[in-house]
Each structure stands twice: as C-alpha cells, then as structure tokens.
Amino acid sequence: MTDGGDIGGGARKLARGEGVALWRQITQQMEREISGGQYGPGARLPTEAELAERFDVNRHTVRRAMEELEGRGLVRIEQGRGSFVAEDVVDYRLGPRTRFSENIRRQNREPGGRILRVEEMPAEAQLADLLGMRRGRPVVVVERLSLVDGRPLLIGTHHFPASRFGRIPDLLKENPSITAALVACGVPDYRRKVTRITARLPTAEESELLQQSRNRPVLVSEAVNVDPAGEVVDVTIARYAAGRMQMVVES
Amino acid sequence: MTDGGDIGGGARKLARGEGVALWRQITQQMEREISGGQYGPGARLPTEAELAERFDVNRHTVRRAMEELEGRGLVRIEQGRGSFVAEDVVDYRLGPRTRFSENIRRQNREPGGRILRVEEMPAEAQLADLLGMRRGRPVVVVERLSLVDGRPLLIGTHHFPASRFGRIPDLLKENPSITAALVACGVPDYRRKVTRITARLPTAEESELLQQSRNRPVLVSEAVNVDPAGEVVDVTIARYAAGRMQMVVES
DNA sequence: TTGCCAAATTCATCTAGACGACTAGTTATC
DNA sequence: GATAACTAGTCGTCTAGATGAATTTGGCAA
Structure with missing residues (x-):
C-alpha cells in the first residue's frame, strides 16, 4: 500500500496547502467511493463526525463536501438521521x-x-x-x-x-x-x-x-x-x- | 418608524430564535431590495463585512445567504471584487x-x-x-x-x-x-x-x-x-x- | 402491549478568529 | 514610460466551539 493511502476504503491523506481545497478533495474521494459501489443506492453513509475524524478535518469541512454531493444529486442528507446514497428518477x-x-x-x-x-x-x-x-x-x-x-x-x-x-x-x-x-x-x-x-x-x-x-x-x-x-x-x-x-x- | 426597523433600506432587525434561520432572513431581505430596484442590474452590492455589520451577524452568516442568492440566480459573486446583481440570459x-x-x-x-x-x-x-x-x-x-x-x-x-x-x-x-x-x-x-x-x-x-x-x-x-x-x-x-x-x- | 418521556444521536445554525487567494490601484525602480 | 513590487480591499477556506432541531432508541408506566 502506498504512502498511508488505503484504497480499499480507509482514510486517504488529503493534500494540504497545494491549491486544492480540502472539502473538494473529500467530495472527490466520497464520489469515487459511491460510484465505485462502496455504498449501494440508499445505503447510509458515515456520520459527519466520523468522516471528519477519518479525513482529519473539522466537521464543517466535511459538511461543505457533503452539501456539494447533495447538490450534485449523489447523496441525500436528512437532519437527525444521517446521509444516504441517492436513488430513483x-x-x-x-x-x-x-x-x-x-x-x-x-x-x-x-x-x-x-x-x-x-x-x-x-x-x-x-x-x-x-x-x-x-x-x-x-x-x-x-x-x-x-x-x-x-x-x-x-x-x-x-x-x-x-x-x-x-x-x-x-x-x-x-x-x-x-x-x-x-x-x-x-x-x-x-x-x-x-x-x-x-x-x-x-x-x-x-x-x-x-x-x-x-x-x-x-x-x-x-x-x-x-x-x-x-x-x-x-x-x-x-x-x-x-x-x-x-x-x-x-x- | 417601528421598533428600530428602517424600511427604506437600512438595517431591519432580524428575528432571532423564532424558528427562521438568520441567513434565510437575510436572503429574503436582500431579495426584496434587489427585486425592489434598490440595486440595478449589474450594480455592486455591499461587501460581506458591511452586510455582516448591518445585520449584526457574523460574516459567515451573510455568506450563507449570499450563496443562496447566487444559486437562485439573483447575484454573482466574484472573489477579490465583490458581489453584483445578475443580468442577461x-x-x-x-x-x-x-x-x-x-x-x-x-x-x-x-x-x-x-x-x-x-x-x-x-x-x-x-x-x-x-x-x-x-x-x-x-x-x-x-x-x-x-x-x-x-x-x-x-x-x-x-x-x-x-x-x-x-x-x-x-x-x-x-x-x-x-x-x-x-x-x-x-x-x-x-x-x-x-x-x-x-x-x-x-x-x-x-x-x-x-x-x-x-x-x-x-x-x-x-x-x-x-x-x-x-x-x-x-x-x-x-x-x-x-x-x-x-x-x-x-x- | 401500548403510549409516553428522556436520553442519545445526528444534522443545522451561529459565532469568532485566522489566514490564503485574487483584484485593483499605488508607488518604486529601471 | 514601462514594469515590478507593494498594499489595501474583498471573497474563499479552515478551525474550534456552542447551541438548536429532528430523529431514534430504550425504558417506564398504564
């Protein structure tokens, strides 16, 4: 496995201070995992707190990334319940x-x-x-x-x-x-x-x-x-x- | 004039703790002012810092409101320059x-x-x-x-x-x-x-x-x-x- | 069993502060 | 006069922490 990365689904280190916002990198990573089938349609995603810990960033940074994914149609966020992979059109x-x-x-x-x-x-x-x-x-x-x-x-x-x-x-x-x-x-x-x-x-x-x-x-x-x-x-x-x-x- | 409000375009007090998020109220107020012609198409809006002071909230709260207006197509935000009323389609x-x-x-x-x-x-x-x-x-x-x-x-x-x-x-x-x-x-x-x-x-x-x-x-x-x-x-x-x-x- | 309440979980909003990035204008330098 | 360096203004990102709102869960009482 290469430099701390765990392609199988664990934490992949984010590149800090290299011109790409952290929340964007999180968006990309989650996108890869969702479209890669890590989570099936309707599946529940980890909580914001868990993701924040996993990526080693503040929860607000995770939130920004999840909001992006929601707008793009990949996930659905529900207050008090969690975040889920989107489905059906x-x-x-x-x-x-x-x-x-x-x-x-x-x-x-x-x-x-x-x-x-x-x-x-x-x-x-x-x-x-x-x-x-x-x-x-x-x-x-x-x-x-x-x-x-x-x-x-x-x-x-x-x-x-x-x-x-x-x-x-x-x-x-x-x-x-x-x-x-x-x-x-x-x-x-x-x-x-x-x-x-x-x-x-x-x-x-x-x-x-x-x-x-x-x-x-x-x-x-x-x-x-x-x-x-x-x-x-x-x-x-x-x-x-x-x-x-x-x-x-x-x- | 009623309780501190200045309908003409000054600061209108926001209702805190009454179930409506502050950023939403700011969105509404700015929307009223824009569609009401306070600012013409292409006109520059006050800076985030100024709006934050005017509404007496944190800059982040103003930002949330402005992002909403941008997504709805009412304003255009440019880094380093400012925010402007949207135009042309x-x-x-x-x-x-x-x-x-x-x-x-x-x-x-x-x-x-x-x-x-x-x-x-x-x-x-x-x-x-x-x-x-x-x-x-x-x-x-x-x-x-x-x-x-x-x-x-x-x-x-x-x-x-x-x-x-x-x-x-x-x-x-x-x-x-x-x-x-x-x-x-x-x-x-x-x-x-x-x-x-x-x-x-x-x-x-x-x-x-x-x-x-x-x-x-x-x-x-x-x-x-x-x-x-x-x-x-x-x-x-x-x-x-x-x-x-x-x-x-x-x- | 059913209904209800309280606690725990989880997302939503707000504040405060710091620093980075981009723009535009001003000044210094060649 | 042209160019470079600097500076102030403004938006963008990130952290940290507090509180509120919605949902779920578990236990207790009827």
Whole structure:
C-alpha cells in the first residue's frame, strides 16, 4: 500500500496547502467511493463526525463536501438521521399534449396532487403579453402541487385570462382537475405551444413543498398552452424537483 | 418608524430564535431590495463585512445567504471584487434540427468554441444501447466547449460509433466544426430524436470550464441524433450554464 | 402491549478568529 | 514610460466551539 493511502476504503491523506481545497478533495474521494459501489443506492453513509475524524478535518469541512454531493444529486442528507446514497428518477415526457396524470400513469406510477392556491389578480406586463391580453386585466392564478407515488414532483402555477375562465375557481371546488375545469369552460383540448426551460436553486418555499434539499436545483419550465383554434388558454410555470425526474423531449 | 426597523433600506432587525434561520432572513431581505430596484442590474452590492455589520451577524452568516442568492440566480459573486446583481440570459432553441451556431446567430450573438478532448474508447453498457451497438465496441468521444460572445455556454460531449465515424478525430484537426466533420463522413443532415433534460450542481471541472459559480446549476441534456435514414449518428450529453440561458422547446 | 418521556444521536445554525487567494490601484525602480 | 513590487480591499477556506432541531432508541408506566 502506498504512502498511508488505503484504497480499499480507509482514510486517504488529503493534500494540504497545494491549491486544492480540502472539502473538494473529500467530495472527490466520497464520489469515487459511491460510484465505485462502496455504498449501494440508499445505503447510509458515515456520520459527519466520523468522516471528519477519518479525513482529519473539522466537521464543517466535511459538511461543505457533503452539501456539494447533495447538490450534485449523489447523496441525500436528512437532519437527525444521517446521509444516504441517492436513488430513483422518474421520466417526465414533455410533448405538445402532455397531461400530468397520463404521463405518470404511463410509467406505472400513481399520480396525485392538491390545489395550493386559487386567486384572481391583475396581469403583469410580461404575463399579459404572453396571454395576449391587456396589462392589468384580471387573470385567474391556480397553484397546484403534483405528486408521484405520494412524493411531490412539481409545483405548477397556471394563469388563465379571467374573461374566459373566471368560473375556474368554482369549478375546482367541485373537482380539483384542471383539465376537467377547462373542459367545462369549453376547452375540450389544448396543446403546448412553446416551453422555456431553465434551472436554479429553489426558494425556501419551493424546497419545502417539493420536499427537496435547498441544494438540489429545480427545473423551471414556462409553457404557453393554446386551444385548437390557436387561442392562448393559459401560461403555466412549473418547478420540478430535478433530483426526482428527467424531462424527456421527443421530436 | 417601528421598533428600530428602517424600511427604506437600512438595517431591519432580524428575528432571532423564532424558528427562521438568520441567513434565510437575510436572503429574503436582500431579495426584496434587489427585486425592489434598490440595486440595478449589474450594480455592486455591499461587501460581506458591511452586510455582516448591518445585520449584526457574523460574516459567515451573510455568506450563507449570499450563496443562496447566487444559486437562485439573483447575484454573482466574484472573489477579490465583490458581489453584483445578475443580468442577461440567452434563449437556446431546442428543436429537431438544432445547430449551435445558427441558434446563436439568430439572436445576433457571436458563437464560438474549442475542442477540449478527442479520444476513442470502448462503449459502456448504457451508451452502447442508445447507440444501437454492441458493448465494448469503440466509440469516438469529442468534447467541446461552446461560447456565446466569448462567454462559455455549454460543454457538449459527443459519442460516435467508431466503425462509421473513425475519421472524425482527423477531420476535426482540419476544421473544428462537428457538423462539417459529419458531412465529410457522409452524413449531410441529422436530427435530434429524443432529448432528456435534468439539472444538478456542476462538478468542479464543469464550473471551471463554464466560468460559473459552483452554486449555479447546470442543465444537463442527453440527446440522440439520427441521420435521415433513422440510423443513430451520435449521443450527445451537454451541460449548459443555467444562469446564462433559457432552453426553448417549440412544439 | 401500548403510549409516553428522556436520553442519545445526528444534522443545522451561529459565532469568532485566522489566514490564503485574487483584484485593483499605488508607488518604486529601471 | 514601462514594469515590478507593494498594499489595501474583498471573497474563499479552515478551525474550534456552542447551541438548536429532528430523529431514534430504550425504558417506564398504564
């Protein structure tokens, strides 16, 4: 065995004062061990205190490394329980006719969800432009948390022109399905016209609702939906727990 | 004015010991001030030391808050210089015939790039399946950093079956255009068949190449490209600096 | 057995201080 | 005038220690 290193899983000496931060070296080492199969998916990792001792650094330094791994999607950290190797992702198809429930059921998983918020408010400039309506005219905003097998996957915020869809709040009280509410408003079908996608870290509220760590990004999609006549039905902004899904675009 | 608070922009007292972490409260306050226009896009924010004094907390607490804002895309932190309010994003169209250069030029921006790595290696299981070839057979791997107006936007890793595209390494020495190399290999045209998108924090190397903070996520896309006959040409994995672009999917 | 409480474990936050690394501007030197 | 050396300002990393919050465990009482 070479200079104090123990490739089999023991402590490998960190290089101090050589330009590479200690926490980065710990990140790399843990990454090697996880992808090398030292710990299987879902397995529990040593505690921060143990790792700190093993690498002979302060616990804060280990924490910095673990936070990095969590953000990269390799581990999941739970307060009071420990750290675990990450697992499982859902495929989420993004097509012109994407409907959440069908999408999920196609993968033999159980869709679910609940309405978080329904309100009417004036349209801001950018939103009004996308909806093709005048600024300040009322829009109905519906926010929904969608689940897969009981785990939150996305937060969707829908914006409908109130002139045409003012009945939606009442309809949703009867039946929480947005698609059904649209049918009742005379929109039997709609399709996605354009989608913009980016990613960022979640706000405190988002990470709370999605039950996802602050370090894991959210995929943010902004979609414009139109009815068969090409009329804009709504603008939806959805935030997906990136750690739990992969968006699939077919073309 | 109420209990020591100065809504106009001065120090607002933080609530200690009430269940909300101090760094979160600082995040919120700074967010309010930035989105409220206290600081314009690109403007320099107070130093960490100044903020620490203003909020009456340790500098580390301010740092935690600023890292959060950076990850969310609101600010940009530069060592030795300071922190600045974030700006500008590029639209990146993702369609069946997406070509990087055209895509960028359409927005009156200047595309650029350089080849990072070219090598031949055996195909791993998953990759071989996607390419429709046997495991372990050689693939040509080309890694390229693509720039917009001189700023890195994405790292693309292309995987070609070596049987058909073994000449690519030599061709790229003449002309660094991948599209041109494919033409020379008898593939005048190709299109994107399916794309999978997710997001995660970047590795050290990725954040280095993309010149993007460790806290800003990368959008990761995996695309399968096929020629007009439907034969798989390559599998490309691209990592985009999420802070500098929005992916646009039209359907 | 069930339910509850207390202790132990483990991660989360905050403070305090030191030093390193990078930037930008100033001064000294050739 | 150009260049090098220095300096102040600012962010980055690391240590050390204290306290809080969430979870698990084990024992005791009903």
